[in-house]
Amino acid sequence: MKHRNLWRKWVGVLAVILAAFLLPVFVQSPYWLHVFIMMWIYIIVTASLRFTITMGEWSFAHVPLMGMGGYASALLMMKLGLSFWTALPVAVLVTAVIAIFIYWPCLPTTGTFFFFTSFAFGEVMRLCWARFKNPFGGQGGLVLIPAPNPIHIAGFPIIEFGPLYKIPYYYTALTLMLFGLLILYLLEGSRLGRVAEAIKESNLLSQSVGIRVWRYKMVILVVGSAFAAIGGSIYAHYVTLLLPVDFYWGLGVYIIIYAVVGGTRRFSGPIVGVILFVLLRELLRPIVMYVPLVYGLILAATLTFLPEGLTSLPDRIMQWIEKRRIAKA
């Protein structure tokens, strides 16, 4: 019985992935392709934030580190002439190293303190982009970021990236997002995930069984930032413009909202959250001005009625059914 459910779940997931790959066949409009490209980017950033939350701490430096990935890969291409396909992994590594420096001083703190110290040091980094026109472009931003280099596969026509060719961006973003989600999913099921859970449940007990809590927290934060950097890099070369204000607390709050409303307990939470809010925004295009209002109200409603997010709904329903069953018996 359990095996059948598991099988059904994976078939469902594969079906969704297949649908995502086939989408551009049915959806030709550049506008909608853009919506989905941004959706893939937000999903990987939100999922990686949720990954860091599994060990019990909320980081407000996550989105700034996404930005760092973008700036790093843009500068690697623009100043060092690297190909996008090299710049991306190098930018991820650079961001991971910077993340170590940002999070290292924060490790002694927990909870709300950690939240604010991570914000503080993330801000210092972000303000560097605003302060130093060379190389970051200052408050005016980094402009004319080159698109990813064309892909040459023997026997196939050259795949070019550019403002008129959204489809390569679509598939790049989709593939990288799926790759990231796969890794995050496997990590959560690995020893790292078990220890993260333990640390969240009880820092004290974890220490007393010999778990080096600081080390694990740092690994989890750095891994999370690496995947955020992937999202940032795709973003940078797609939008071709990076502004420090793009990674200010506003986006950080949106990502947190996507994660919270989707639900942080389950892996699918961030995915559900992003899809909901992105599609909702499109639905509300006619009254675009009210979008933040609706977001705010949904957030308030979720926190009041379903604090563990939308993906906790199936469990809640099961519990409710159980309670009814026991009451009747």
Next chain:
Amino acid sequence: MTAVQFAQMFVNGTMLGFQLSLFATGLTLVYGIMRIINFAHGEFYMLGAFGVWIFIEVLGMNYFLSLILSMILVAILAVLIERIFFKPMRGHHIPSFIMSTGLIFVLQVSIVSFFGVKDKSVDTAFPGLVKLGGATLSLERLMVIPISLIVIVGFYIFLLRSRSGRAMRAVMQDPDAAALQGVSIDRVCSLAMGIGGAMAAAAGGLLAPIFVVNPYLGPPLTWEGFIVVCLGGRTSLPGTLLAAFIMGYIKSFVSTLVDPIVALMCAAALLGIILILRPQGLLGHEA
């Protein structure tokens, strides 16, 4: 740096210090009594500024009357928000923070839908310049000082002398003991939120003629407010005052001598350093 420049930076810093004092005292009050993180506090500031703009520019009222009316209206809104949204979140930091970000959106969009996003300006109630020992200072900036002082002193008299004030101090120190002595926690929480909102609105209204008025004034100031609260000691009102002026002078001097962005960097770094090295702040008690 000449003496004149120094005088100007000093007056500016003092003015910013008073602005932050008014603003951050409300934050400390709300945190100390309700143990929540209200990120929407800056919106009370913004609404205070808008209130003054509406009353002066649209309705042609007198400045002081506008200020007082703004404060009262924002206080009422603050109490409503507390009763509806924050009551179940007392004691919970991150849920209240997330909830308050939702409120920011709601309030900002409401203002934008009525008044648009463009900057508005309020004509100064105190035109003119004052010459102090060679330095030329604008009267309106100087007037921030005595008016804020009146509000702050008024608040402290209320806190120290009145029954409600004593109830508030009791809850800040030990909510359980206060409840046992018959203090209505709900009333005190609403009072704290109302007073905090009113003081933030006062700051907004006082600075409205000096800086611009737009719907997005809140969040940057809220971050500064939190830095001040953490620096001073999250539950220490005297600490908040001290930290507000430290922050004001840092902003003023660093902005002018170096760079406004570097000033922001100093503020951010200060927040991080204080929370790590001395989490209880300069004058706070709890670890």
Next chain:
Amino acid sequence: MTVSYLHPILQIRDLTKRFGGLTALSEVSFDVHEGEILGVIGPNGAGKTTLFDVITGRYRPTGGRVFYKGEDITGLKPHELVQKGISRSFQLEVLFSNLSVLQHLILSRHLHTEIGFLGSFFHTPSHRERQRSTEANALELLKVVGLDGQKDKTASSLSHGYQKSLGIAVALGTEPTLLLLDEPLSALSPERVEVVLDLILTIRDKGVTVVVIEHNMGALFRICDRVVVLSVGEKIAEGLPEEIRENQKVIKAYLGGAIVV
């Protein structure tokens, strides 16, 4: 196992701990001998739990030293001390509330599982083999404390008595040579008290030195070899249970009643 009085496994020298203005421990000195069961008693606020906290590295002492098997371990971090063989249980519920009993024990084997990270990531066959043997180890430990029947229950759903046993089992999972138990008998029914006393004796017989903080002196004195008494941060007496029973200073410290044992 006989107590070896020639080998103090743990030596506390002038241990002092201040929290701001509060002095929790003041110049406490005593030895723990290999293979003994040492009781630590004292009125509330005497500093007993703080003593454990300092020994296990949760707090740095303000003054004094701690020696383990002759080595200075003062100020070492908790995970280093666990590696050296010192383990503890907690007075109040310190558990992974939402995890199952079995998961607790698997985590307690953290230091003794050689699961490579890559192996766990890719779920290789060798990883699964090691997982199976860790689970087997964990189940053995659960049998010792009598929790094997509830291995899949969430820790928060256990009764108080079983939660305490789980805490002891987790501490045992790290394979300690020195085990510190903080009030293992508190709020237990008389039947469970007997079970836990037997458990402590079994643990000692397996070669583990045990230090026990307890208020239930009647039970404690039946199994411990020696007793140390703390009051207001100071050691006020040390000796055999019979001696402590008669000790006037100890009786006075417990606020004017004879120690009812």
